[in-house]
Amino acid sequence: MKPLKLFALITVLVTGFLLMYGVNDMPNLGSNLSPASMHVSPYYIQHSEEDTNAPNFVSAVLADYRGFDTLFETTVIFCAGMVCMMLLRENKQ
Amino acid sequence: MIKRYDNLIIEFFCRIIAAPVFLFGVYIIFHGEASPGGGFQGGVILGAGYIMLAIAYGIDFTLKRLREKVILFLSCFGVFIYGGIGAACILWQGNFLDYGKLPLPLTHANAIRGIGIMGVEIGVGLTVMGVMVSIYYDLIVAGGVQPEIKGE
Numbered sequence: 116m117k118p119l120k121l122f123a124l125i126t127v128l129v130t131g132f133l134l135m136y137g138v139n140d141m142p143n144l145g146s147n148l149s150p151a152s153m154h155v156s157p158y159y160i161q162h163s164e165e166d167t168n169a170p171n172f173v174s175a176v177l178a179d180y181r182g183f184d185t186l187f188e189t190t191v192i193f194c195a196g197m198v199c200m201m202l203l204r205e206n207k208q
Numbered sequence: 209m210i211k212r213y214d215n216l217i218i219e220f221f222c223r224i225i226a227a228p229v230f231l232f233g234v235y236i237i238f239h240g241e242a243s244p245g246g247g248f249q250g251g252v253i254l255g256a257g258y259i260m261l262a263i264a265y266g267i268d269f270t271l272k273r274l275r276e277k278v279i280l281f282l283s284c285f286g287v288f289i290y291g292g293i294g295a296a297c298i299l300w301q302g303n304f305l306d307y308g309k310l311p312l313p314l315t316h317a318n319a320i321r322g323i324g325i326m327g328v329e330i331g332v333g334l335t336v337m338g339v340m341v342s343i344y345y346d347l348i349v350a351g352g353v354q355p356e357i358k359g360e
Contacts, residue, residue, distance in 0.1 A: 196339030
């Protein structure tokens with residue numbers, strides 16, 4: 116076996132071991148004690164209707180609390196359309 | 209089947225299905241704040257209805273109804289609506305995208321926020337629909353189909 120391939124194999128094995136080792140520290144799937152669901156999620160679930168008058172708090176988070184994110188998601192989709200137009204359409208001079 | 213292909217069954221069922229599909233897309237956009245859905249999903253449904261008509265009836269049929277220029281204008285206008293609502297909040301002494309400051313004749317600022325969310329969803333839906341249709345049009349033009357109706 117070439118030394119470069121041996122090096123790659125060792126790297127993959129060590130990385131895989133580290134990742135599998137790190138999985139042990141992750142919270143359970145859907146656990147309410149995980150950091151992601153203890154920081155701002157309870158506030159959104161409890162107060163989104165009185166804050167934004169939207170019964171669906173996914174929409175409230177998407178368009179109001181995280182409005183800036185959604186604005187640039189829309190811009191990314193718009194840019195995708197423009198790039199497709201520039202690449203695929205022939206130039207009519 | 210991007211060119212017109214006469215098949216009575218396909219055309220008949222597409223004609224029946226088209227109106228409910230567009231209605232469902234508009235419903236999903238406007239009920240985005242109250243039920244699952246929103247601008248992205250509703251816009252994709254509207255674009256899919258258009259693409260279905262283009263497949264069944266040929267691209268010239270749909271381009272006659274909705275010109276290429278109009279599609280591009282819609283996709284730009286959606287982003288403009290979103291950014292415009294956000295910038296209008298600055299004019300009435302709020303932060304960017306702080307919908308509660310908009311001067312609408314409603315008693316609660318929270319109800320105004322709901323209206324702002326809906327306006328933003330409409331903008332997202334227009335952009336997504338325009339981009340879906342535009343990408344479809346670009347793909348069939350790149351694939352060799354020359355529509356008789358140009359964009360102008």
